[in-house]
Amino acid sequence: MAPSKLNSTDPHGNGDASFSSSQPDNGSSDSLTLFHSEKAVQELLQQTPIQQTDDHLIEFSEALRTVAKALRRAAEGKASAQAEAAEWKRRFELERARNQQLEHKGKSPGECNAGIDAQRVENSTNQPMLRNETNEQSENWSTNGLCSHEILHDGETNSQAKAVPSRIMRKASFKLSWRCKGDISDQHKHDIVSFERGNITAAGRSSKQISLKWESDPQTVLIMTKPNSTSVRILCAEMVRWLKDHKKLNIYVEPRVMGELLSESSYFNFVHTWKDEKEVLSLHTKVDLVVTLGGDGTVLWAASMFKGPVPPIVPFSLGSLGFMTPFYSEHYQDCLDSVLRGPISITLRHRLQCYVIRDGAKNEYEMEEPILVLNEVTIDRGISSFLTNLECYCDNSFVTCVQGDGLILSTTSGSTAYSLAAGGSMVHPQVPGILFTPICPHSLSFRPLILPEHVTIRVQVPFNSRSPAWASFDGKDRKQLAAGDALVCSMAPWPVPTACQIDSTNDFLRSIHDGLHWNLRKTQSFDGPRDL
Ligand SMILES: NC(=O)c1ccc[n+]([C@@H]2O[C@H](COP(=O)([O-])OP(=O)(O)OC[C@H]3O[C@@H](n4cnc5c(N)ncnc54)[C@H](O)[C@@H]3O)[C@@H](O)[C@H]2O)c1
Numbered sequence: 001m002a003p004s005k006l007n008s009t010d011p012h013g014n015g016d017a018s019f020s021s022s023q024p025d026n027g028s029s030d031s032l033t034l035f036h037s038e039k040a041v042q043e044l045l046q047q048t049p050i051q052q053t054d055d056h057l058i059e060f061s062e063a064l065r066t067v068a069k070a071l072r073r074a075a076e077g078k079a080s081a082q083a084e085a086a087e088w089k090r091r092f093e094l095e096r097a098r099n100q101q102l103e104h105k106g107k108s109p110g111e112c113n114a115g116i117d118a119q120r121v122e123n124s125t126n127q128p129m130l131r132n133e134t135n136e137q138s139e140n141w142s143t144n145g146l147c148s149h150e151i152l153h154d155g156e157t158n159s160q161a162k163a164v165p166s167r168i169m170r171k172a173s174f175k176l177s178w179r180c181k182g183d184i185s186d187q188h189k190h191d192i193v194s195f196e197r198g199n200i201t202a203a204g205r206s207s208k209q210i211s212l213k214w215e216s217d218p219q220t221v222l223i224m225t226k227p228n229s230t231s232v233r234i235l236c237a238e239m240v241r242w243l244k245d246h247k248k249l250n251i252y253v254e255p256r257v258m259g260e261l262l263s264e265s266s267y268f269n270f271v272h273t274w275k276d277e278k279e280v281l282s283l284h285t286k287v288d289l290v291v292t293l294g295g296d297g298t299v300l301w302a303a304s305m306f307k308g309p310v311p312p313i314v315p316f317s318l319g320s321l322g323f324m325t326p327f328y329s330e331h332y333q334d335c336l337d338s339v340l341r342g343p344i345s346i347t348l349r350h351r352l353q354c355y356v357i358r359d360g361a362k363n364e365y366e367m368e369e370p371i372l373v374l375n376e377v378t379i380d381r382g383i384s385s386f387l388t389n390l391e392c393y394c395d396n397s398f399v400t401c402v403q404g405d406g407l408i409l410s411t412t413s414g415s416t417a418y419s420l421a422a423g424g425s426m427v428h429p430q431v432p433g434i435l436f437t438p439i440c441p442h443s444l445s446f447r448p449l450i451l452p453e454h455v456t457i458r459v460q461v462p463f464n465s466r467s468p469a470w471a472s473f474d475g476k477d478r479k480q481l482a483a484g485d486a487l488v489c490s491m492a493p494w495p496v497p498t499a500c501q502i503d504s505t506n507d508f509l510r511s512i513h514d515g516l517h518w519n520l521r522k523t524q525s526f527d528g529p530r531d532l
């Protein structure tokens with residue numbers, strides 16, 4: 001009988017050297033390192049003649065290939081994201097320089113608009129179309145001072161967009177800075193540690209709060225709502241009216257909500273929505289702000305719509321438990337007023353990026369898309385009555401074998417959700433780290449871990465597992481992991497910025513007090529025995 005693929009890897013961290021470069025910190029250098037590690041794998045395989053009869057070696061070599069492929073793909077993904085970001089920055093700078101030039105030449109706003117309009121027509125050939133984009137709004141934008149600011153483009157060239165020139169969606173720009181005890185400064189003294197004159201000192205970042213300041217007015221708001229709730233539906237319609245009539249904003253909603261609004265009144269014809277997944281993928285280039293109406297689940301849902309950068313989210317609480325929803329819906333006008341004015345305190349919530357790597361994948365086309373989670377990825381036994389058996393590696397060092405109901409890999413935002421119920425610690429959402437929390441481990445000594453943000457975790461279902469495992473992502477999208485399949489998970493480059501009611505720490509503490517009645521106990525009475 002052929003030995004299992006996992007048995008061929010030393011579970012105590014003495015595995016093959018080609019596994020040791022799985023940490024993508026920097027996309028390009030990682031691509032190189034991973035390219036080399038993949039090459040090393042290839043060379044190793046070529047140098048080691050494989051006997052067709054030797055099942056063990058064949059399986060092992062396939063495992064190496066699959067892992068090397070996954071690592072390369074992760075690094076390539078990151079490198080291409082960085083390249084995209086650099087491209088956006090370049091365009092931004094170019095446009096700003098052009099606008100500054102125009103200002104220097106002393107052109108009147110009318111002249112300036114004319115120039116930009118001409119450019120818009122030219123550029124709009126590259127824009128994907130979104131529904132309900134009317135000329136009327138296009139005019140609004142030009143009179144709202146478009147010439148004084150940047151225009152960001154998608155750069156997509158689909159035939160539909162070419163056929164119908166669409167308006168340019170302008171994103172408001174903003175700046176994030178650290179604020180320390182009322183002092184707002186753009187500059188850190190130092191980020192992590194300082195090594196001045198040989199003395200190592202830690203950075204005093206713990207008391208700092210991230211602040212978002214608009215550099216131009218936000219113009220487009222996406223409203224996402226919890227389904228099947230009459231109160232949410234009523235509030236949504238009211239909010240859309242208010243944002244349009246009082247703030248003159250462009251508004252996007254989901255197709256379902258669009259239907260609900262139109263069934264109420266044709267007044268809502270001006271609202272935008274989208275038709276397909278492709279348009280959803282470009283939403284982040286158009287939307288300045290996302291408003292959620294619902295509970296934590298609606299925030300998770302909104303975050304899951306953005307597979308890349310996420311615009312700032314303003315979460316209104318209309319659920320029973322609000323750990324990520326600090327704003328009260330009764331005061332939505334005041335809240336939105338102050339958010340639109342800025343500056344606002346922000347919690348940058350980290351996400352995890354998860355890859356499912358199939359044992360059967362023979363080439364990279366079979367690799368599944370990464371899934372981003374804001375709370376956690378759970379690997380459990382599903383409906384099986386057998387113990388799960390999961391081998392876990394952190395940066396290729398063997399961590400442990402989970403035998404129990406399963407394992408939760410959670411962000412710090414998710415630390416108050418499923419991980420908490422499974423005995424994990426509650427962690428401030430601004431702490432960068434990955435929680436490693438077992439679910440009902442069949443062991444007296446298995447305690448939860450918190451790992452640093454930069455690690456890559458691999459959870460593998462051994463070949464000798466009695467049953468498959470199941471992965472679920474923020475409680476959704478269950479995927480089966482068969483024997484030999486693995487889940488690889490690391491910190492994603494795109495966090496979710498959520499607006500704070502007061503600040504990150506105050507909101508977090510309020511949520512655990514109000515939501516969980518944390519450490520509620522009657523105060524001890526004054527009378528009684530005491531130290532003299
Ligand atoms: N035993 C458990 O506690 C358990 C079991 C399954 C899923 N969940 C959680 O439910 C989440 C999905 O939420 P949903 O609203 O889509 O499903 P849902 O409607 O089943 O609600 C789950 C509950 O978890 C709360 N919740 C979600 N994220 C939270 C967070 N970051 N901090 C504190 N509480 C949070 C929600 O407010 C809700 O009350 C999953 O990500 C998982 O964390 C918890």
Ligand SMILES: Nc1ncnc2c1ncn2[C@@H]1O[C@H](COP(=O)(O)OP(=O)(O)OP(=O)(O)O)[C@@H](O)[C@H]1O
Binds near residue numbers: 225227294295321
């Ligand atoms: N826009 C949406 N489209 C589809 N499903 C959504 C949307 N928003 C939320 N959901 C789903 O609806 C469910 C409930 O959402 P949410 O947690 O916001 O409300 P809730 O259950 O009333 O809140 P709480 O759990 O705090 O009482 C979640 O599973 C979530 O994934």
